[in-house]
Amino acid sequence: MNEENIIELIKKEVMRYIKFDNILNKNIEIIGEDLLLKDELSKKFEISDKGECLVVTTIGIKEMVALSQGTYDNDYCEKILKELLNGKKIFLIEEGIAWRKYKKIPLSLKVIYEEYEKKIEKYGIQISKRLEIQEKLIKKSKYISEGILDLKKIKNEFNSSKVIEMSKDVKITELAKEFARENEIKLLKR
Structure with a gap:
C-alpha cells in the first residue's frame, strides 16, 4: 500500500x-x-x-x-x-x-x-x-410499504440511506439490487 x-x-x-x-x-x-x-x-x-x-x-x-x-x-x-x-x-x-x-x-x-x-x-x-x-x-434507514423499488427510485430517494426496509409486498428490480450491492445499501424485507 x-x-x-x-x-x-x-x-x-x-x-x-x-x-x-x-x-x-x-x-x-x-x-x-x-x-x-x-x-x-x-x-x-x-x-x-x-x-x-x-x-x-x-x-x-x-x-x-x-x-x-x-x-x-x-x-x-x-x-x-x-x-x-x-x-x-x-x-x-x-x-x-x-x-x-x-x-x-x-x-x-x-x-x-x-x-x-x-x-x-x-x-x-x-x-x-x-x-x-x-x-x-x-443507521440511516428508509422504509417502503408498497410498490416497486427500481433504479430511479433507489438513486433519487434512497441513495443516502444505508438500509432500506420494505414490506414483503414490495417488488425490487434487478438494477436496483445491483445498485444497492455496489453502494453497500442493505435491502431488508419484513
Whole structure:
C-alpha cells in the first residue's frame, strides 16, 4: 500500500467514527411501559419530549385498532397519531403489541390483527423487534410499504440511506439490487 492509499483509508475510518458519534447524540422520544428498553436506549440517545422520532414500546389492542382507522380514543393513542400527522418517524416495538402475547389466539382473529398492523405500517409506522431498535435508530434507514423499488427510485430517494426496509409486498428490480450491492445499501424485507 502506498502512502496515499493509507491516508485515504485513515480518512474513511475517521469519518465513519465522526458520523457514528453524531448519530449517538440523536434525540428520541419514548412512550410505553417498557422501562428496561427506555433505560437501555437512554444510554445511547438523548430522551426528550421533542425527539426526532418516537419509539412506542407498548400498545394495546384498542389503540392499535384506533390507529389503523386513523383515529384515537385516549391520550396515549392521540400522542402517536399526532406525531404521525406531524411527520415524525415512529417505531412500534413488536414485542409490546398486546395481541402478540397470546399463544392460543384463533387464526381468524390473528388475521384481523395482522391486517391492523399492515394498515398502520402503510401509514409509515415501522414495527421493529426490541433487539433491532437501536440499530434502526443509529443507521440511516428508509422504509417502503408498497410498490416497486427500481433504479430511479433507489438513486433519487434512497441513495443516502444505508438500509432500506420494505414490506414483503414490495417488488425490487434487478438494477436496483445491483445498485444497492455496489453502494453497500442493505435491502431488508419484513
